[in-house]
Amino acid sequence: xxxxxxxxxxxxxxxxxxxxxxxxxxxxxxxxxxxxxxxxxxxxxxxxxxxxxxxxxxxxxxxxxxxxxxxxxxxxxxxxxxxxxxxxxxxxxxxxxxxxxxxxxxxxxxxxxxxxxxxxxxxxxxxxxxxxxxxxxxxxxxxxxxxxxxxxxxxxxxxxxxxxxxxxxxxxxxxxxxxxxxxxxxxxxxxxxxxxxxxxxxxxxxxxxxxxxxxxxxxxxxxxxxxxxxxxxxxxxxxxxxxxxxxxxxxxxxxxxxxxxxxxxxxxxxxxxxxxxxxxxxxxxxxxxxxxxxxxxxxxxxxxxxxxxxxxxxxx
Amino acid sequence: xxxxxxxxxxxxxxxxxxxxxxxxxxxxxxxxxxxxxxxxxxxxxxxxxxxxxxxxxxxxxxxxxxxxxxxxxxxxxxxxxxxxxxxxxxxxxxxxxxxxxxxxxxxxxxxxxxxxxxxxxxxxxxxxxxxxxxxxxxxxxxxxxxxxxxxxxxxxxxxxxxxxxxxxxxxxxxxxxxxxxxxxxxxxxxxxxxxxxxxxxxxxxxxxxxxxxxxxxxxxxxxxxxxxxxxxxxxxxxxxxxxxxxxxxxxxxxxxxxxxxxxxxxxxxxxxxxxxxxxxxxxxxxxxxxxxxxxxxxxxxxxxxxxxxxxxxxxx
Numbered sequence: 218x219x220x221x222x223x224x225x226x227x228x229x230x231x232x233x234x235x236x237x238x239x240x241x242x243x244x245x246x247x248x249x250x251x252x253x254x255x256x257x258x259x260x261x262x263x264x265x266x267x268x269x270x271x272x273x274x275x276x277x278x279x280x281x282x283x284x285x286x287x288x289x290x291x292x293x294x295x296x297x298x299x300x301x302x303x304x305x306x307x308x309x310x311x312x313x314x315x316x317x318x319x320x321x322x323x324x325x326x327x328x329x330x331x332x333x334x335x336x337x338x339x340x341x342x343x344x345x346x347x348x349x350x351x352x353x354x355x356x357x358x359x360x361x362x363x364x365x366x367x368x369x370x371x372x373x374x375x376x377x378x379x380x381x382x383x384x385x386x387x388x389x390x391x392x393x394x395x396x397x398x399x400x401x402x403x404x405x406x407x408x409x410x411x412x413x414x415x416x417x418x419x420x421x422x423x424x425x426x427x428x429x430x431x432x433x434x435x436x437x438x439x440x441x442x443x444x445x446x447x448x449x450x451x452x453x454x455x456x457x458x459x460x461x462x463x464x465x466x467x468x469x470x471x472x473x474x475x476x477x478x479x480x481x482x483x484x485x486x487x488x489x490x491x492x493x494x495x496x497x498x499x500x501x502x503x504x505x506x507x508x509x510x511x512x513x514x515x516x517x518x519x520x521x522x523x524x525x526x527x528x529x530x531x532x533x
Numbered sequence: 534x535x536x537x538x539x540x541x542x543x544x545x546x547x548x549x550x551x552x553x554x555x556x557x558x559x560x561x562x563x564x565x566x567x568x569x570x571x572x573x574x575x576x577x578x579x580x581x582x583x584x585x586x587x588x589x590x591x592x593x594x595x596x597x598x599x600x601x602x603x604x605x606x607x608x609x610x611x612x613x614x615x616x617x618x619x620x621x622x623x624x625x626x627x628x629x630x631x632x633x634x635x636x637x638x639x640x641x642x643x644x645x646x647x648x649x650x651x652x653x654x655x656x657x658x659x660x661x662x663x664x665x666x667x668x669x670x671x672x673x674x675x676x677x678x679x680x681x682x683x684x685x686x687x688x689x690x691x692x693x694x695x696x697x698x699x700x701x702x703x704x705x706x707x708x709x710x711x712x713x714x715x716x717x718x719x720x721x722x723x724x725x726x727x728x729x730x731x732x733x734x735x736x737x738x739x740x741x742x743x744x745x746x747x748x749x750x751x752x753x754x755x756x757x758x759x760x761x762x763x764x765x766x767x768x769x770x771x772x773x774x775x776x777x778x779x780x781x782x783x784x785x786x787x788x789x790x791x792x793x794x795x796x797x798x799x800x801x802x803x804x805x806x807x808x809x810x811x812x813x814x815x816x817x818x819x820x821x822x823x824x825x826x827x828x829x830x831x832x833x834x835x836x837x838x839x840x841x842x843x844x845x846x847x848x849x
Contacts, residue, residue, distance in 0.1 A: 249577035
């Protein structure tokens with residue numbers, strides 16, 4: 218059955234669940250949602266586009282739904298916030314199967330439930346390509362608020378986990394390679410580092426999530442904090458499987474980590490005083506002078522390349 | 534110059550303006566925006582899709598930007614709320630002119646400025662079709678909160694202004710008719726009824742905005758309020774120009790008003806006690822029995838048709 222056969226309102230009925238939050242006065246079913254808030258709110262939006270962010274041949278609809286939520290939660294986590302409410306704007310082709318949309322929503326709900334997020338609103342429209350635009354509202358304690366703009370000279374530059382998986386997974390699908398199941402699964406089902414963020418956010422000076430590669434994200438911190446950075450190339454945590462994928466494809470695992478996308482780990486800077494209070498991997502330091510440099514075997518070279526740019530590259 | 538030539542970050546730099554609100558701690562330039570709130574917040578999202586909601590041959594980019602904001606403000610207005618913050622998710626083809634995006638943003642800003650809305654965040658991605666997804670966060674006083682679900686038997690059913698312009702304008706463009714400039718301009722530059730809403734919201738029992746025709750919106754109120762409605766056909770306010778368009782095209786102006794879309798007037802129900810406190814046109818009444826009826830020349834007929842459905846109809 219196609220969505221044009223049942224129409225918009227029946228479709229919305231099928232995918233709407235009751236919300237749980239006690240501060241929700243109005244959920245799905247009116248012109249807008251209404252919630253009771255207090256204090257600092259974090260607001261973010263990110264979208265997934267068929268062809269640009271996912272292919273239906275690689276991802277199940279449920280995985281697409283999960284990924285759409287995770288990438289937004291990742292943005293809230295990188296601010297030190299806790300996600301609370303989601304609104305979902307869907308643009309869908311008429312001839313899409315109803316079951317596809319239902320599975321997509323299973324993915325939305327599974328990820329949202331895992332974080333205690335209520336889906337309180339949304340919108341559907343007709344398009345040629347599948348486009349999923351998610352808006353998340355969360356809360357943040359002022360003491361946990363972690364900006365890109367507050368890195369200090371001398372801070373350690375750290376990452377929450379291993380890098381390069383996102384690009385390695387993408388490359389495996391692009392090259393149609395049937396091995397490395399774990400890498401491919403991590404690519405299909407990325408998880409935000411919200412729990413990790415909760416542990417460290419009150420101790421970091423600056424924080425960002427790594428969606429466009431370590432180099433691009435470090436550059437964002439440097440630009441916003443008016444500082445430079447030195448990245449210790451060999452200290453970048455890259456697991457053996459990602460190294461093996463790079464070797465198989467005669468590519469560089471460091472390029473995956475530095476210039477690849479979609480790792481969704483956190484990148485943060487921490488003062489020397491707080492270094493014992495945080496987990497993670499030290500990958501560099503914040504410097505006074507402008508510019509980003511890569512230190513490898515005692516040689517410093519300027520990092521010129523950026524990360525993934527949505528308009529300059531066709532990646533899938 | 535195309536947007537692929539300058540890339541995502543340069544494009545964002547070109548369209549970002551400084552925000553004005555004093556409660557904004559973080560605006561564009563971090564992973565998420567951060568604002569200080571208190572009380573009841575209204576959240577809504579609506580999107581505009583090339584081909585479905587606009588054609589580049591009909592609308593200037595600035596008009597597309599304005600319309601994208603107005604339709605969302607209309608949703609906030611219909612709740613009795615005041616819009617405060619916007620986040621904009623743009624999906625754009627690589628080969629789009631930079632000047633198109635800059636003009637689009639002129640439209641976003643012009644409408645936002647007219648309402649005192651700050652654009653505090655957003656997201657850009659690559660797509661084949663232009664898709665604009667807007668999220669608006671606003672505030673609402675509990676006494677002004679106007680839901681679909683609170684219509685009472687015996688309420689007058691009212692509209693804020695003349696109906697049918699949206700469909701008449703669309704039909705003029707579809708049929709390539711060069712007259713009726715005012716109707717066409719109203720179609721290209723719809724305005725939300727936020728000011729009107731501010732005057733009446735504390736006196737209405739239920740309210741909704743008319744984006745999909747009077748019949749469909751009345752049905753929403755009936756469904757959510759567990760009531761019926763009687764619409765007085767000849768009382769529906771339709772201006773002479775819309776009547777003339779319908780005549781020119783051998784169509785019914787009442788069909789435009791009842792089943793057309795994009796009028797963005799308000800539909801609301803008001804108790805007999807409050808009727809002197811509100812402006813607008815009485816077009817019917819809320820009834821106890823289920824079902825929607827049209828009263829015309831003392832004959833009652835059941836309204837079966839709905840309004841515009843995004844998946845069942847290809848409208849442009």
